[in-house]
Each structure stands twice: as structure tokens, then as C-alpha cells.
Amino acid sequence: MTYADLTFEQWNRQSDDACRRIAQEIADRHDLSVLGLKDTAYAGRSHRTALFDRNGMRFALVPAGRPTLGYDASRFQPTAEQADSYAESADEIGLPPLTEYVDAMTSPQRPAEIPAMLVAVEAFDPCVVPLAADDPRVLEVVASAGTRSGTYQVYRAGSGLKVEFDQNGEVRRARATRQVSYDEALAALADMGLRTTSPDEWEWACGAGATTLFRWGDQSANDGYPYDHKTGPHRETNLWGLVIAQDPYKHEATTERTIVCGGDGGGTTCGGDGFFLGWLTLATAYRDNEFGQWLASDDNADEVLTRPVIALD
Numbered sequence: 001m002t003y004a005d006l007t008f009e010q011w012n013r014q015s016d017d018a019c020r021r022i023a024q025e026i027a028d029r030h031d032l033s034v035l036g037l038k039d040t041a042y043a044g045r046s047h048r049t050a051l052f053d054r055n056g057m058r059f060a061l062v063p064a065g066r067p068t069l070g071y072d073a074s075r076f077q078p079t080a081e082q083a084d085s086y087a088e089s090a091d092e093i094g095l096p097p098l099t100e101y102v103d104a105m106t107s108p109q110r111p112a113e114i115p116a117m118l119v120a121v122e123a124f125d126p127c128v129v130p131l132a133a134d135d136p137r138v139l140e141v142v143a144s145a146g147t148r149s150g151t152y153q154v155y156r157a158g159s160g161l162k163v164e165f166d167q168n169g170e171v172r173r174a175r176a177t178r179q180v181s182y183d184e185a186l187a188a189l190a191d192m193g194l195r196t197t198s199p200d201e202w203e204w205a206c207g208a209g210a211t212t213l214f215r216w217g218d219q220s221a222n223d224g225y226p227y228d229h230k231t232g233p234h235r236e237t238n239l240w241g242l243v244i245a246q247d248p249y250k251h252e253a254t255t256e257r258t259i260v261c262g263g264d265g266g267g268t269t270c271g272g273d274g275f276f277l278g279w280l281t282l283a284t285a286y287r288d289n290e291f292g293q294w295l296a297s298d299d300n301a302d303e304v305l306t307r308p309v310i311a312l313d
Helices: 008-012 016-029 080-093 097-104 134-143 183-193 197-207 267-271 275-280 289-297
Strands: 033-042 045-054 056-060 117-120 128-130 152-154 161-167 171-177 309-311
Touching: 008 045, 008 056, 016 033, 016 045, 080 275, 117 197, 117 289, 134 161, 134 171
Parallel strands: none
Antiparallel strands: 033 045, 045 056, 056 117, 117 309, 128 171, 152 161, 161 171
16 A cells, blocks of 8 residues: 555544554554554544654654645634734834735645655754763763753853753753754755655645644734743644644744745744734744745754655655
């Protein structure tokens, strides 16, 4: 069987035993371990999630589909609070009518055909370099920190060292960051036998077929930015079991160099441009073309989040 053709409906109508067999066959073909199956619910929809492990990186099965991606802004019916927030922003920074702006900041509607694939549960950053507890850089941090627990973070010459201690004051995890280019980031994934998502794959992975502005619906909080809300539908794993589009500071690269998804680098939040505009950056089809072009013009960065994919056969 070619599992690349496995749709949402086909997968979810299988028995638990059949799904476990399919998951194990997928794992055997791609050198993975099955972490398990679980029933998930999100925004009024349900799905049986299959989770896998590959050298410490978790993947979820994202079924095949023929969705209409993008967003038709004429369908958007803002709440009074959303409309008021946008009107205030429009007056302050000079923006067009709400529908026109949402249309400009989301990808156009288009049909797509997405094969089933395994998608990393969390974004991966090739800039992060894990460090051993006996690495000289870690030992220096330990010596300067003394006896403590929790997290101790040091920045040096633009490169970050982060050392986490357990309750006994022992090093639990340590990492450094390095600057890499977009091409180097994708090459790092290729060296692991992986690739990042295309823009279409990212939208399908994020929205799971939802036709609303956000993967959970059209509404957004009116008392703060996404970064301010540590709980809520944006902080929950989505229908496929992915941790995605939760924080506008954490934009993700795609196979198209100028197209980033899931955020705007925090620019709207940091600039105080209004709560609705801040939430809009988490819209499934969100596109900030100027931000994407600016990122593409920068040769190196110390954070390049990618969403690794394993193609199924």
C-alpha cells in the first residue's frame, strides 16, 4: 500500500488495531519508533493521532487531502472588538479597510493536493548546537553560576549559551547557537534525511483543513497579544497533534525562501500595532511579504525555524 495516499477519512475510519498496524508499517519503512496512537479533539473536530520518534525528534502523521488553501477575506465577520482594534490601528498607522488588509496579508485561495506525510511535532532550529555537560563553555557557566537550579542563561559576542540545571544543581541540558544561512539550514535538514515544508504543506499541517481565519475559528482575544496569553487555543496542539503557530516571534521557514509562516518575528507585537493585528500573524494563511523579502536579504541568522517532513511511500 502507498501510504502517501492515506486520507483523513480513510485513516479515521480504520479500527484501532488496523491503525496500529499501519503505524508500525510506516515506522518500519522509515526507521522510526511508534510512540503511540491517541484520540485528539480540537476546535470541535476529532482525529486519531499517530506519533513517531526519530532520534529524539517526534513526528505526527498528517493525512493526505485535497483542500482549498488560502483565505477569502470577504468571508471574515469580525467581532465588534476585532473591528474596533483594527479601526484604531488603521487610524494610527494608515491602513486600508479591514477586508482589504486581511486579503493582502493572507495567501490567495487555491486548490491543492497534499500527500500524507510525517511532520515534526515541533519546529527544528539548525542554529542550535547541543553541548555536553563537560564542554568547556558549559563548565565555565557552571563555575560562574555556583549552586543553583532552574535555568541560567549567558550571552556572549552575539552567540547564546543556555544551560539548564535540575533540582540537584546538575546540568540537565545545554546548548549554544550559531549563525547559519537559509541554504545552510535546509542543508542541515538534508543531511538528516529531512526537508522543510512547502508553503502549501505548512498551511495544511497548521490548519488541518479548517476554513476559518485561524485554525480554531475566526475569533481572537482582545485583551493582549498571543505572546501575552500562555493558555488558549493557540497554545494547544492542533488537530494533527502539532505544536504550531503559537508565538508570532517564532516564524518558520518554508521551501520558498521569501515565504515564512506562523508569525512575523514579533514585529507587530513589539511595535504595539494593535491586538487584532498581533493575532492576525497566527492566521493559517498569514503572509507578510515585506518581512519575507527582508529575511531573504539577510545572509545569516541565529534562529531559522524549520518544520521537518518525512515523505511517505
